[in-house]
Amino acid sequence: MFDNLSDRLQGVMKKLTGRGRLSEAAVDAAMREVRLALREADVNFRVVKDFVARVRERAVGSDVMSSLTPGQAVVRVVHEELADLMGSTDSRLVLSSRMPAVVMLVGLQGSGKTTAAAKLANHLRKEGRRPLLIACDVYRPAAVDQLQTLGKELDIPVYAGEPGGDPVGIAQAGVKEAVGAARDVAIVDTAGRLHVDDALMDEARRIRDAVRPDQLLLVVDAMTGQDAVGVAEAFQERVDFDGVIITKLDGDARGGAALSVRAVTGKPIKFAGVGEKLDALEVFHPDRMARRILGMGDVLTLIEKAEEVFEEEQAEELEEKLKKSQFTLDDFLVQLGQLKKMGSMEQVLSMMPGAGGKALKGADVDEGALTRTEAIIQSMTLQERAKPSVINGSRRERIATGAGVSVYDVNQLLKQFAQVKKMLKQFATPGKKGRRMPRMPGGELPF
Amino acid sequence: MNTPWYKRVAEGLTRTREELTGQLNVLVGRGPDVDEGFWEELEDALIGADMGVPAVTEITDRLRASAARERLTDSHAVLELLTDEIAEELALASGDVFELSPVTVLVVGVNGTGKTTTIAKLANELQVRGRSVLLGSADTYRAAADEQLQVWAGRVGVPIVSRERGADPAAVAFDAIRRAREEDFDVTLVDTAGRLHTSRELMGELAKISRIVKRESLAPVRTLLVMDATTGQNGITQARQFDQALGVDGIVLTKLDGTAKGGVCVAIARELGLPIVRVGVGEALDDLKPFDPGDFARALTGAA
Numbered sequence: 001m002f003d004n005l006s007d008r009l010q011g012v013m014k015k016l017t018g019r020g021r022l023s024e025a026a027v028d029a030a031m032r033e034v035r036l037a038l039r040e041a042d043v044n045f046r047v048v049k050d051f052v053a054r055v056r057e058r059a060v061g062s063d064v065m066s067s068l069t070p071g072q073a074v075v076r077v078v079h080e081e082l083a084d085l086m087g088s089t090d091s092r093l094v095l096s097s098r099m100p101a102v103v104m105l106v107g108l109q110g111s112g113k114t115t116a117a118a119k120l121a122n123h124l125r126k127e128g129r130r131p132l133l134i135a136c137d138v139y140r141p142a143a144v145d146q147l148q149t150l151g152k153e154l155d156i157p158v159y160a161g162e163p164g165g166d167p168v169g170i171a172q173a174g175v176k177e178a179v180g181a182a183r184d185v186a187i188v189d190t191a192g193r194l195h196v197d198d199a200l201m202d203e204a205r206r207i208r209d210a211v212r213p214d215q216l217l218l219v220v221d222a223m224t225g226q227d228a229v230g231v232a233e234a235f236q237e238r239v240d241f242d243g244v245i246i247t248k249l250d251g252d253a254r255g256g257a258a259l260s261v262r263a264v265t266g267k268p269i270k271f272a273g274v275g276e277k278l279d280a281l282e283v284f285h286p287d288r289m290a291r292r293i294l295g296m297g298d299v300l301t302l303i304e305k306a307e308e309v310f311e312e313e314q315a316e317e318l319e320e321k322l323k324k325s326q327f328t329l330d331d332f333l334v335q336l337g338q339l340k341k342m343g344s345m346e347q348v349l350s351m352m353p354g355a356g357g358k359a360l361k362g363a364d365v366d367e368g369a370l371t372r373t374e375a376i377i378q379s380m381t382l383q384e385r386a387k388p389s390v391i392n393g394s395r396r397e398r399i400a401t402g403a404g405v406s407v408y409d410v411n412q413l414l415k416q417f418a419q420v421k422k423m424l425k426q427f428a429t430p431g432k433k434g435r436r437m438p439r440m441p442g443g444e445l446p447f
Numbered sequence: 448m449n450t451p452w453y454k455r456v457a458e459g460l461t462r463t464r465e466e467l468t469g470q471l472n473v474l475v476g477r478g479p480d481v482d483e484g485f486w487e488e489l490e491d492a493l494i495g496a497d498m499g500v501p502a503v504t505e506i507t508d509r510l511r512a513s514a515a516r517e518r519l520t521d522s523h524a525v526l527e528l529l530t531d532e533i534a535e536e537l538a539l540a541s542g543d544v545f546e547l548s549p550v551t552v553l554v555v556g557v558n559g560t561g562k563t564t565t566i567a568k569l570a571n572e573l574q575v576r577g578r579s580v581l582l583g584s585a586d587t588y589r590a591a592a593d594e595q596l597q598v599w600a601g602r603v604g605v606p607i608v609s610r611e612r613g614a615d616p617a618a619v620a621f622d623a624i625r626r627a628r629e630e631d632f633d634v635t636l637v638d639t640a641g642r643l644h645t646s647r648e649l650m651g652e653l654a655k656i657s658r659i660v661k662r663e664s665l666a667p668v669r670t671l672l673v674m675d676a677t678t679g680q681n682g683i684t685q686a687r688q689f690d691q692a693l694g695v696d697g698i699v700l701t702k703l704d705g706t707a708k709g710g711v712c713v714a715i716a717r718e719l720g721l722p723i724v725r726v727g728v729g730e731a732l733d734d735l736k737p738f739d740p741g742d743f744a745r746a747l748t749g750a751a
Contacts, residue, residue, distance in 0.1 A: 040500050042679035045491050109702065110559025110675060141598035142591040149590035149612075194705045221559060225497035225679025227707040248558060251643035253681045276588075 005255065008037035013078065017071035027059045027074065034078070042256030044229045047085075047263045055081050079290050085259050086286035087268035093124075093243075096214045100132065100178040100186045104171075104211060106204050106239060107219035108231060109192030112247035114143060116219050116273055117189040118150035119281035120245070123271075124185055125156065132183035134174030135160040136167040136207065137191035147189055154278060157181065167191065171207045188213065195234035204239045216241045217270060220261055222249045228257035229264050236265045247273035250280070327421055329385040333377045340370055375403040376413050388414055481520055486511065489529075496710035496747065499680050502717055506532050530744045536713050537740035539722045544696055545569075548578060549666035551624065551635045553657060555693070556673035557685055558641030561701040561727060563592060565673050566636050567599035568727070568735035573634050574603060581630075583623025583637035584609035585616040585656060596638055603732065616640065617656045624663040635666070644688035657693040669696040671724065676702045676709035686715045700738070701727035708747065 012033045016022070031052050038048045058077045067073040095101035103120065105113045114137070121131040133151050135158055137143035144160045151158035159177045161170030171188050178186040188211060193200035208216060218241040220228060235241055246258040249272045262269055269284040321327050377385060379402030384391050391399070391414065400407045486507060493503040510532060514525055544552065552569075556562050563586070570580045582600050584607055586592035593609045600607040608623040620637050627635040639656060642649035661668045672695045674682055689695050700709050703726050712723050723738040 036500060039494060040680060042497075042681070045494050108677065108705070110561055112559055140595070142594035145591035145594045146589070153590075194702075196705055221675070221677070223557070223675075223679060223681040223685075224677045225682075225707070225711060226495045227497070227677045227705070228679075230706050231677070248643060251557070251645045251681070252684055253679075256679065 005037060005041035008040070009034065009078070012037065013071075013075045016074050017069070022070035022074070024060050027056065030074070031056050031059070038256065038259075042225045042228075042253075042260075044226055044256070044260035044264065046229070047260045050263070051081060051085060083287045083290035085263055086284075086289055087262050092283065093215055093270055095129075095185060098214075100175065100184050102175060102186050102188065102211050102213040103215045103217065104188040104190065104208060104213035105217050105219055105245070106190050106235060106241065107192060108194065108221070109140075111192065111219045111221045112273060113137075113192060113219045114146050114150070114189050115278075116245050116247055116271075116281070117147065117187050118154060118156075119273060119278055120271065121151075121156045121187050122154050122278050123281050123283075124187075125154075129185045130183045131156055131185045131187055132174065132178040132181065133158040134171055134178075134186055134188045136170050136174075136188055138163065138165055138167055138170070139191045143191070150278065157183065167203060168206045168210050171211045175211050186211075195231050195238070201234075201238040208239055215243060215270075217243050217245050218261075218267070219245045219247060220257055222246050222253035222255050222257060222272075223251065224257035226260075229260050232261040232265050232267075236267070241265075241267060243268050243270040245269075245271045245273065245281075246284070250274040329377050329380065329388060329417060330382075332417060332420075333374060333385075336370055336374055336377075372403065372405055372409065373413055376400075376405060376410055379403040388417065481514060481522055481525055485522060485525075489525075493710070496708035497679055497682075498710035499683065499714040502536075502714040505717075506536070530747075533713060533747060534741045534744035537716050537723070537743060539716055539720055539740075543724055543737070544669040544671070545573065545634070545724075547667055547669070548633045549627075549631075549635075550633075551627065551637065551660060551664040551666045551668045553620075553637045553639065553660055553668065553670045553693075554673060554699075555639050555653060555670060555689055555695075556641060557643055558589075560641065560673045560675040560678075562586075562641060562673045563595050563599070563638055564730075565699050565701060565725075565727060565735065566596065566638050567603060568732055569636055569725070570599070570603045570605050571732040572735060574605060578633040579631075580605045581623060581627050581632040581635045582607040583620055583635060585619040585623070586638050586640040587612055587614045587616050587619060588640040592638075592640065616652065617659045620656050620660050621663060624660060628663075628665055635664070644685050644692075650688065650692045653689075654693050670694060671697050671699055672721070673699045673701060674712075675707075676700050676727075677705065677707040678711055680711065680714070682711035683714050683718055686719050686721055690719060690721070695721055697722050697724035699723070699725045699727065699735075704728045704734075710747070 012030050016026070016030055034055065035048055035052045038051065039045060043051075055074075055077055058081070059074045093103070095103070105117055105120075107113050117133055121133050124131045133147055133156060135144040135147040137147075138161070144163065148158045148160060159170075159174035161167075161173060167190065174188065175186050178184075188207065190204060190207060191200065193204065195201065216239065218232065218235050220232070224231070232244075244258070244261055244267055246255070246269055249255060249258075258269055258272075261267070269286070272282045272284050274280045274282055321331060376399060379399045380391070384395065384399075391410075396407050396410050400410045403410070489510075490503055490507055493506070494500065498506075506529070510525060510528055513519070513528055519525055519528070544550065554562050554566055554569075566582065570582060573580050580603075582596060582605055584593045584596045586596070587610060590612070593612065597607060597609070608619065608626055610619050610622070616639060623635055623637055626632075637656075637660060639653060640649075642653065644650060657668075657670065670689075670693055672686060672689050674685065678685070686695065686698065698712065698715065698721050700712055700723050703709055709726075715721055716723075723743075725735050726738050726743075728734050728736055
C-alpha cells in the first residue's frame, strides 16, 4: 500500500538525513524529487504544487536550518505535512444515538461500494452495533443479490425492495424496517453513478434527503488517477459527503487519489479497504499512514491487530507455559494460526519500523511457508508435538510424507523450533542474561 | 447503427475532449507565444490527463525539439504536432481480435473495471454481426457475479455455462470450451473474477485458467485486459503484471463517458505495446466502440 510513493520518499529522505548541513540548493533538489514522487503517485498536480510549496517554506525556515540535524528536521516537516494532507485528526465514524443511525455510501461504478457496505457492517458489529444493510442499487443486474449473499455470509440482515423499485422508497422503507427489527444502524448501499450523470446525482440527493444519514461516505478506488479530484468535487457539490472510504489499497496503488480527495474537499478518509475478505477494512489513521509511507513503522496498528486476534486467556496461558518452558509444537501451531489471522505477512511486516521498506523488498515473503509449517505440525502425533525429541528418522519420513514436504523441511522446522524454545527460555528467565531481547538465530523468522 | 462508429466514439470522448481542451484552450488563450510558461502548463495539462510523468516528459521534450527545429512560435501549431505525437504513440500493430472466427476470448482485469458488463456488450456486438456466441461464467468468487452475467446473457440472448459459487473457475472455463467445441460456437467469451495484480495467489489461479483454456480450445485464444479509464499510473503496473502472468493481447478501456481522460493508455502503449481494441462509452448494450488512435488523439487535444 502506497508502496511506490513510500519507496521514493524514503529514498529522498535518506539522502537528506545523511548530511550534517543543509544548503537551500539541497532542499530544492529534494523538493524536486518529492514533487516527482507525488506526481507519479497520482496525487493531483494542483495538490502537489501546494504541498511542495508548504514543505519548502518550512524547510528553509530558520528552525530547520539551525537544527543540529537539519535532515531529520526536514523529514519531520514532510511527515507532519503528509499527515496533514491525509487529515490531521483521527477520523472515527461518528454516529448519532438515534434509532437507527444511518450511513449512506455513494461512488462511481466499480469503486467497491457493495463490498465496502458489507465490510462496514461487519466492522460496526464488532464494535457492538446491530447493523442492517439496505440494497438500493436497482440498476446493476444482480447487485441486490450480491449484497444479500454477503449479508448471508456475515449473518447480517439485508433489506431489499422490489426489483425495479424506487431507490428512495427502498431506502426509507429499509430504515423503517431497521426500527422494527431493533437494528441500531442502517447502511444504505446505492447504485454506482457517474458524477456527470444529472439524473442519478439527483437521485442520490433525494435518497440523502429521505434518510438523512449521520454519515454519507464517498467510496473511492485507490487506483484512481487525476480524475479523483473532479469526481470528489462533483459529489461534494451535488450530494455532499462527510468522509471517504478508500478501497483496494492492498494493491500497489500509489494512493495519490486518497491524498488528493482529502486535500481538495477537506473531508477525512475514514476507512481503507485492504483485502478481499470481509474483515479487511481498516480504520484510517492519517498520522500512522504517514509514518508507514515514510518507513517509520506503524506499531500502534500492529498492536491493535494483535489485540484483536489474541485472546487474553490464551495469552495468559501461554505466558505461564513460557515461564515453565513448557512451550510445545502444539502451542506453536496455535500461535501460527493467530499470526495468520492478523493478515498477510506482507501486511504485518509493512507495519514494522524499518521492516516495511527496502530491507524486505523482493525478499518475497513466502505466505505458503506458514501453511507448510502448519501442515508439518499437523502431521505429527500428539506425543511428537509435546516432545519433539522422540522424532527419529522414520518418524521424520512419515511426517514429511504426511505434510507433502521433504524431510529437509521437517528438519528445518524442528531445528528452528529448538532455537525458538531456547530463545524463549532466555526471555522467560530474566536476570541470567539481562532483559535484552536475544537476537533471532540467523536473523530468520522462526518458521 | 445509424451514426457512423467514429462519430459515436467522438461523442463518448466529448467530455474527455472538453476537459482537456478546456485546459489546452487556456494554453491557446495565452496567445500564440510558445514560451517557458506554455511548456510548463502543457505538461501540467497532460499529467492531469493521466498520461504519466515519463511519457509526458518525453513527448514534450520531443515537441520542444521539433518546435525549435521548425521554428514554431505558434501554440496552435504545437498542439497540432502534439496530436500527431500522441496518435503515433497509439498507432500500434493493432489488429482486432474479433476479426478472428472462431476465437476464444479470456476477459481479465482488476476488481470493478467492468469485465462482466464489457462481456455483455461484446456478446451483443458479435451477435449483431452474425456470430454465434457462448459465455463462460468463470467468476465464481464475487457474490452474485454469475447472476449478473446470467441476466445479461438473457437480455442479449446468448447461452451461458456456469457452476455454483466457489467452484473451480478453471473447471467452468473447461466446461465452456468443451461445449464451444462440441456445438461449434464462433466466439467463446470467458469472464473471470476481478483480482489485484499484486496478489500472487490469484494471479497464479488466473494463469492456470489461461493454461487450461489454451490447452482445450481448438480456436485461437486471445486475452483482453479490461481497464477503467479513471485509472491512474497504476494502470501501467496492472497491464505489465497481467501481461507477464498470462500474456495480454489487447485492452478494453471502460467508463470513458465520465470526465476521466484515459491518458494512461498512451503510457501503456509506449511501454508495453498493447493496443486498445474497444472503448466503453456508456451503460447501454451498444456503448462499446472500436478504438481509433487518430480520433482518440484528436479528441484528446481538441485539434480535430
